[in-house]
Amino acid sequence: MSDTLARILRDKQAEVAAGASAVSITEMEKRALDQEKPRDFMGALCRAIGEGRTGLIAEIKRASPSGGLIRDPFEPAALAQAYEIAGASCLSVLTDAKYFQGSAEYLRAARAACALPVLRKDFMIHPWQVFEARAMGADAILLIMSALTDARAQELEEVARSLDMAVLAEVHDAREMDRALGLQTRLIGVNNRNLKTLETDLAISEALVPLVPADRIPVAESGLRNTDDVARMAKVGAHCILVGEFLMRQPDVAAATRALLGT
Numbered sequence: 001m002s003d004t005l006a007r008i009l010r011d012k013q014a015e016v017a018a019g020a021s022a023v024s025i026t027e028m029e030k031r032a033l034d035q036e037k038p039r040d041f042m043g044a045l046c047r048a049i050g051e052g053r054t055g056l057i058a059e060i061k062r063a064s065p066s067g068g069l070i071r072d073p074f075e076p077a078a079l080a081q082a083y084e085i086a087g088a089s090c091l092s093v094l095t096d097a098k099y100f101q102g103s104a105e106y107l108r109a110a111r112a113a114c115a116l117p118v119l120r121k122d123f124m125i126h127p128w129q130v131f132e133a134r135a136m137g138a139d140a141i142l143l144i145m146s147a148l149t150d151a152r153a154q155e156l157e158e159v160a161r162s163l164d165m166a167v168l169a170e171v172h173d174a175r176e177m178d179r180a181l182g183l184q185t186r187l188i189g190v191n192n193r194n195l196k197t198l199e200t201d202l203a204i205s206e207a208l209v210p211l212v213p214a215d216r217i218p219v220a221e222s223g224l225r226n227t228d229d230v231a232r233m234a235k236v237g238a239h240c241i242l243v244g245e246f247l248m249r250q251p252d253v254a255a256a257t258r259a260l261l262g263t
């Protein structure tokens with residue numbers, strides 16, 4: 001268990017156990033069900049594709065294992081508004097505190113500041129976290145296939161679907177792609193970042209996106225920095241992208257987002 005993802009998952013298990021002993025799963029489910037209806041995450045991406053635009057999931061990310069401290073000062077509400085006016089379709093907000101300096105408060109603040117649907121970007125390993133995600137307002141969750149058995153991925157997806165949340169199933173190789181296609185979600189994220197070594201390589205999307213069946217929606221994730229990268233992803237069929245660090249490092253996030261989208 002020495003790779004980065006393994007370390008994160010080990011810590012996450014302890015974090016979830018502590019969280020679930022402080023707030024029971026029954027209570028967390030009640031808090032989730034008390035929320036207003038989720039925003040339509042997949043619909044926002046489909047709308048962009050239908051209009052011939054790139055569907056951008058714009059990430060709000062303060063720090064990461066690969067990038068260290070990325071943005072400081074860090075104002076999630078202002079960032080959410082900048083992304084929205086620049087044409088992003090959805091937001092992704094890191095909520096992991098230990099490795100990404102994220103928080104539920106950042107997600108709440110970002111979502112309250114705009115009308116975009118929001119993905120809770122975290123390492124989901126237990127149903128309790130899915131209820132927690134909805135309770136903090138998230139409209140979608142990420143399922144990292146390499147972190148989950150098939151049975152656990154299906155269980156988490158079922159909980160998300162019961163709450164009308166979208167699921168982005170993330171893969172990094174062909175085997176994980178096969179497993180993700182066993183889920184019901186249409187959103188298949190291809191992560192260009194190897195979560196063990198943290199290296200990014202856009203050739204991963206070039207190899208895997210063509211394997212995504214026509215009834216699913218591929219999302220190219222990580223390592224995208226310019227319009228050439230976006231065009232490279234579109235060329236293999238990924239018209240939706242998830243971008244974090246590059247945009248977070250720009251002083252004018254709205255201008256950089258527009259430039260990336262070519263709008």
Ligand SMILES: O=C(O)c1ccccc1NCC(=O)[C@H](O)[C@H](O)COP(=O)(O)O
Binds near residue numbers: 065066191222
């Ligand atoms: O970003 C990391 O260093 C990282 C390390 C370990 C697990 C996950 C990690 N990142 C999560 C992501 O997948 C990215 O935040 C997301 O795809 C955006 O990538 P980027 O545009 O390269 O910030």
